[in-house]
Amino acid sequence: MKYEFSSRAHTLLSSPLLSIRKETRRGTLISLAEELPAEELFPLSLLSEAASTVISTDASALQYGEPEGYGPLREWLTGDWLRSKGVAVTEGGVLLTTGSQQAIDLLSRVYIDPGDHVLVENPTSPGILQALRMQGAVIIPVQGDGDGLLPDHLRRTIRSYRPKMLFAAPSFTNPSGVLWSLARRQEILELCISHNVLIVEDDSYGDLHFQRSEGHPSKKYPTLYALENVSEGGHVLYIGSFSKTVAPALRTGWAAGSRELIGMMAAAKQMADWQSSSLNQRLLHHLLSVSAFDLREHIALLNREYNTRLKLMAELLKRPAWKHSVYDMPAGGMFLWVSLPEGLDAMALLRASLSKGVAFLPGPLCSVSGGSDRIRLNFSHPGRDELLLGMNLMSEAVTEFTARS
Numbered sequence: 001m002k003y004e005f006s007s008r009a010h011t012l013l014s015s016p017l018l019s020i021r022k023e024t025r026r027g028t029l030i031s032l033a034e035e036l037p038a039e040e041l042f043p044l045s046l047l048s049e050a051a052s053t054v055i056s057t058d059a060s061a062l063q064y065g066e067p068e069g070y071g072p073l074r075e076w077l078t079g080d081w082l083r084s085k086g087v088a089v090t091e092g093g094v095l096l097t098t099g100s101q102q103a104i105d106l107l108s109r110v111y112i113d114p115g116d117h118v119l120v121e122n123p124t125s126p127g128i129l130q131a132l133r134m135q136g137a138v139i140i141p142v143q144g145d146g147d148g149l150l151p152d153h154l155r156r157t158i159r160s161y162r163p164k165m166l167f168a169a170p171s172f173t174n175p176s177g178v179l180w181s182l183a184r185r186q187e188i189l190e191l192c193i194s195h196n197v198l199i200v201e202d203d204s205y206g207d208l209h210f211q212r213s214e215g216h217p218s219k220k221y222p223t224l225y226a227l228e229n230v231s232e233g234g235h236v237l238y239i240g241s242f243s244k245t246v247a248p249a250l251r252t253g254w255a256a257g258s259r260e261l262i263g264m265m266a267a268a269k270q271m272a273d274w275q276s277s278s279l280n281q282r283l284l285h286h287l288l289s290v291s292a293f294d295l296r297e298h299i300a301l302l303n304r305e306y307n308t309r310l311k312l313m314a315e316l317l318k319r320p321a322w323k324h325s326v327y328d329m330p331a332g333g334m335f336l337w338v339s340l341p342e343g344l345d346a347m348a349l350l351r352a353s354l355s356k357g358v359a360f361l362p363g364p365l366c367s368v369s370g371g372s373d374r375i376r377l378n379f380s381h382p383g384r385d386e387l388l389l390g391m392n393l394m395s396e397a398v399t400e401f402t403a404r405s
Contacts, residue, residue, distance in 0.1 A: 118138070119197070340373050341402065
């Protein structure tokens, strides 16, 4: 049979990331490409204890649950974790999702019509671009600098395109690692409020916040949601995930905002999968609220180790092969966004690197257009030895590529 897929479905098959992930799962690649935490830091023993307890004491953990998510976990999230970030959510204002990517997908389904203009940071997350393209959105990039989006450019863009939505990650933007300043957050929020533009604030990396030096933590800023401080009829939908801080396989993220938005997303979720895993949510709730696990202490552990790996990667980029590369050291997140030496093309370099057994994410996958002179390197997943080997192999590829030019 000849299958006739929708025109937009082909965007799912055109990404080199699919083949990278396939090879990585086979164990044939060192991957600096993906958005993965360090699995050796997962709280395995406590997760094992939580799973055993939940399954052995409550058979309903294996039953269908509420589409909005496990009630006690939603209460923990809104009563403890989000409140500590200044995020106040009314009853019915939070939805548990299968990771933050599903939150993006659900909102795109219920809020975006084909042809609608949607603003994104440039560069931005590949997952956001894929979700928007599947909905037929017209994606408009907004320029930024080291403090975040540029207000003047955003103002002109809003007036020109009358967008419906802005996707942004003010705390360690994927892939650039930019941390928006407080002044920039306030300016961007005020602009979007005045022009009735919905902001989708992705805070998936916000807790991965490093110290610049011992005893000197980097600055932390309130979320856009907290700055607006409006839980009903507000202009910000706040999304996040436990994938980067606990374990991705638990597949638990959230969306918090106006009950009207959350209600529509919950209705779409019932059509998509009815509910995210009730077992995983109960397991996570037990881990967070009953066991000896302390999420804040665990995040502090992650931040110490990831900061070390970031510094190691930066040292390796001082080698001669990378002589003319440019990057800004992020204060958090999982990625280093590198401008390649002149003459290097990201896609061509990827092919050369794959032949040596190492992968990275080429810039075009993070960009509405262009990006061929940029690459995204993940420093959180590979262990220190693997990171050293992977960067050595990439350096060989760069050297050989440059010699041929």
